[in-house]
Amino acid sequence: MSTSTNTPLRLGSVGPAVADVRARLDALGFAGDDDHAVAAERYDAGLERAVRAFQQARGLVADGMVGPETFGTLDGARWRLGDRILLHTPGHLLHGDDVSELQQRLNGLGFSAGRVDGRFGADTERAVRGFQHAYGLPGDGSVGPDTLRALSDLRRSVSGGSAVGLRERERVRRSGHNLSGRVVVLDPGHGGPEPGAEGNGLREADVVLDLARRIEGRLTAIGVDVLYTRSHDTCPSEEDRAALANQAGADVLLSLHCDSQDQPEARGVATFFFGSDRTHAWSAVGEHLADLIQREVVARTGLANCRSHARSWALLKQTRMPAVRVEAGYLSHPSDAARLCDPAFLDVLAEAVLVSLQRLYFGEDDTATTGVLRLGDLRAYVASQR
Ligand SMILES: [Zn+2]
Structure with missing residues (x-):
């Protein structure tokens, strides 16, 4: 599609790629004007406004055009943490909102995943390994069902940005199976x-x-x-x-x-x-x-x-x-x-x-x-x- 070239989609562009952008924005709640029933494949003023709103929300340059960066962000926005297995794939990094969410949670727990950029790079992988190690999971650095479950168990303690919940839980885990002596x-x-x-x-x-x-x-x-x-x-x-x-x-x-x-x-x-x-x-x-x-x-x-x-x-x-x-x-x-x-x-x-x-x-x-x-x-x- 044209978004993979250097020519951005912009006001006046026509074609299936425009309809694709429109559908993605709609799904994210960035609907254009209600006149968009006229022609889904036409990049009209309503669509331009929706693109700007999306760019603004994501901290992108709000130029109202869909170039590679805006399209990449739009594409990544469909992922929620848990939709897919996340891992470090050097050369072609996984990116998406699920990665951002993961980075936020890891940072909140005290495992530095670096800047929350939605890209699963080396820093994120290191943070995942650190988390897995602390939690007693196999430290393979990829985020599959077990790691997701552990993160989700800690969901609410994470929101405080403190590792207290993790440490508390870890203390119980390390203390072994026996009640006697407690x-x-x-x-x-x-x-x-x-x-x-x-x-x-x-x-x-x-x-x-x-x-x-x-x-x-x-x-x-x-x-x-x-x-x-x-x-x-x-x-x-x-x-x-x-x-x-x-x-x-x-x-x-x-x-x-x-x-x-x-x-x-x-x-x-x-x-x-x-x-x-x-x-x-x-x-x-x-x-x-x-x-x-x-x-x-x-x-x-x-x-x-x-x-x-x-x-x-x-x-x-x-x-x-x-x-x-x-x-x-x-x-x-x-x-x-x-x-x-x-x-x-x-x-x-x-x-x-x-x-x-x-x-x-x-x-x-x-x-x-x-x-x-x-x-x-x-x-x-x-x-x-x-
Ligand atoms: Zn009482």
Whole structure:
């Protein structure tokens, strides 16, 4: 097509190449005027305006003509990260918006891909290798499904331009598969003079302490050190609870709560992890653990799925380890409450939490099926992998 020659397409040009440019701009949302139905193959004033707008948006010289540079940029704009495998092909560099997106993400994670120019050159390849190495992937420097998945897992921590999320996740990965020897802080909500939510004859502080003891029993049986943020008759502040977990150098904090509401139909389980849209700060591991607990609890208990959510509550924000708050059921809902006063149900909840913790440390090797395996099965699996 004529765009490969030195003659740019411009106002007055006619032919299929013009129709091609028009279609590409349309697809990107740079539509010309609404009179473009007249002749797609004619480079009219509306198309010229659309070209200028596109050039301006892309930092190109806004001359309203389509030469090799503008056409190259237009051609690259159709690619989204994940559409194709990206790799360094010296002599004829892959280019496109997907490469720009990759470069932005790598730079944001602290792996310098150099200038974000949408060209997969040597710098980009070096940055990909660095990322793969840090993440424990084979460092082949090409961006295929595994590397894409790793990048996408880190999506939100990347947007803050910090490598904190990556380091946090990497620490979990490197720490191995075993739960034994770890320190888990259990934080039963409220306590002492603060009963928390009440409903159907139940007090939240009592229910979550009972649940915590069931989790503790299972954890200590496999060699985990368990600490409590409170006793039966105390109610420390959220700040003090976070400080305790930080001082203990805990690996994980689990905050246990139940909910209650005036609307009697409110029911189900929700989990919360640290995340703030305003500051773009995010705990990737916290989110992962919250998702695991959410899925395991729902699969095992059939409690309604109220999903996992990012929150910047003091306890989640001030803890330096992955922290998850579980709101396990509504005391105000008759059937949730009936289940929460059943010891066998609390045992199922405790088992779900424990399996989630184990799966957290499986990391990339986690092939377990949600809600199916019991802890014994998971430990056998880990043993078989050594
Ligand atoms: Zn509570």
